[in-house]
Amino acid sequence: MSSIITNFEVIIVGGSYAGLSAAMALGRSRRKTLIIDAGDPCNKQTPHSHNFLTQDGVPPAQIASLAKEQVLAYSTVSWQNDAVGKLKKTDNSVEVSTESGASFSGNKLIIATGLTDVLPTIPGFKECWGNSIIHCPYCHGYEYRDQKTGILASGEQAMEMVKLIDHWTKDLTLFLNGKNDLLPEHHELILDKGVRIIDGTIQEVIQEQGKLQYLVMADGSQEYLDALYARVLTQQRIRSIAELGCSLTEMGLLEVDMFGKTKVKGVYAVGDCAHPMRSVATAVYSGNIAGAMINKELIDEDF
Numbered sequence: 001m002s003s004i005i006t007n008f009e010v011i012i013v014g015g016s017y018a019g020l021s022a023a024m025a026l027g028r029s030r031r032k033t034l035i036i037d038a039g040d041p042c043n044k045q046t047p048h049s050h051n052f053l054t055q056d057g058v059p060p061a062q063i064a065s066l067a068k069e070q071v072l073a074y075s076t077v078s079w080q081n082d083a084v085g086k087l088k089k090t091d092n093s094v095e096v097s098t099e100s101g102a103s104f105s106g107n108k109l110i111i112a113t114g115l116t117d118v119l120p121t122i123p124g125f126k127e128c129w130g131n132s133i134i135h136c137p138y139c140h141g142y143e144y145r146d147q148k149t150g151i152l153a154s155g156e157q158a159m160e161m162v163k164l165i166d167h168w169t170k171d172l173t174l175f176l177n178g179k180n181d182l183l184p185e186h187h188e189l190i191l192d193k194g195v196r197i198i199d200g201t202i203q204e205v206i207q208e209q210g211k212l213q214y215l216v217m218a219d220g221s222q223e224y225l226d227a228l229y230a231r232v233l234t235q236q237r238i239r240s241i242a243e244l245g246c247s248l249t250e251m252g253l254l255e256v257d258m259f260g261k262t263k264v265k266g267v268y269a270v271g272d273c274a275h276p277m278r279s280v281a282t283a284v285y286s287g288n289i290a291g292a293m294i295n296k297e298l299i300d301e302d303f
Contacts, residue, residue, distance in 0.1 A: 006105040008034045010294055011096050013084050013238070014112030016041045018271025018283035020067040022110050025291025027074030031298065034104055035071075036096060038083035042114045042272065043280075045210065046130040051138050052281040060280065080104075084113070086240045089264060094244075107266065108294050111241065111254065112287060114272040118233040120152075120177075124205030125230075132212035133205070133228045139279055140227070141168040147226035150215070152202070154179035157231055159186040162195055165229055170194065173223065175215070177202050198223065236273060251276060260290030268294060 010026050012019045015037030026033045041064065043049075049060045071077055082098040087109070089095075094109040119126050125133060134140040148171045153161045159182070162174055174190060176182070178201040182190070190197060201218040205228075214224040234252060246262045246269070247255040253276065254262060254269035261268055268290045271283040 005103065006093075008032050008104060008106035009298060010034070010108045010110060011036065011094065011104055011106035012110040012112055013087070013096060014110075014114060014271070014273075015068065015079065016064060016112065016114060016271070016283070017067065017280050018114075018287035019110065019112030020064065020071050021284040021287030022112065022268075022270055022291035022294075023071045023077050023287075024067075024074070025288050026295060027071060027077040029291070029295040030076055031295060033077045034080060034106065035077065036080045036082055036084055036098060036104070039081065042117060043130055047210075048143075049280050050140065050142065051279060052284075055280070063280065084238055087111075087238065087244050088240075089244050089267065092266075094266060107298065109267045110260075110287075110290055110294070111238070111246075111262075111267065111269040111273055112271045112283075113237040115234040115278075116237050118235060120230075120232065122202055122205055124207050128205055128207050128210050128212050128228070129232075131210035132207070132226070133230055135229065135231060136278060137165055137168050137229070141165070144227040145169060147171065148224065149173075150175055150223070150225045150228040152177060152228055152230040155181045156183075156186075158182060159190070161229060161231065162190050162193070166193060166195070172196070173198060173225070175202060175223075175228075178218075258289075259293040260286055261293065266297075 009031045010033045012035045015035040023033055023035050043060050048057050055063050082100050085099045086097040093105050096104045145168050149169045150173045151161045152175045154176050173196040176199050180199050202215050203218045204216040206213045214222045245264045249255050254274040256262055256269050256274045260270045270286040270290045272278045
């Protein structure tokens, strides 16, 4: 069994936008910081990042690569290519074990692991996810403005999604995918807005290199689309988060205050794992705030 490396003030689990942003704040605060990352960001298929000042239209991987280069220029910040296995909280520190067998200990912990998207088992869906099957109009809506667009949703969520996406395009079709659970008043309102409603089940997504061509329905009909919005299920990437004692919200996100602090002393959470607005800009913001707050917390403890 490997020994625990203990000379870190802060350990950041997850080295994407939120984790790197926190690390920059900590590096500039001269804090001994370790970033542990497995290199599997949830937006790896997304071709371009949008709605982020100075980086609009830049590939997410390019943003992350430059960010990593800049962060590691600070001598107190180091990087471990690895996947996290377990997290353990003691009275005054946190221990992180990785899948390769390494173990690290630090005074503070930042969870920046994002979320795992639980995609529908529809052939072709995965290949389009993040490209032409999308989750957020603020990230992708402008590029698909006024185009033939579908929404995959049901129940109350369907009503809210139709209301939102109708702002970007009027050529809308709502796909209930066999779940006809719309309230009668919502069903009538959606039709009155000129939105088609299709009850049938989606059998397959026909695509070319991630670009949606059309949907094949269970009855054999075809529905041609340029884009499809879908709110998929998500789950936390690290199951051992619960063992830390952190609370989850009704949405399954880590419960934090405005500074990213969880209810567990010394543990913060930033980015998608704790915030409902899944975007690069939000991740960078939340990481920056948490990094500064942890530095202040360490100063207060040592002074």
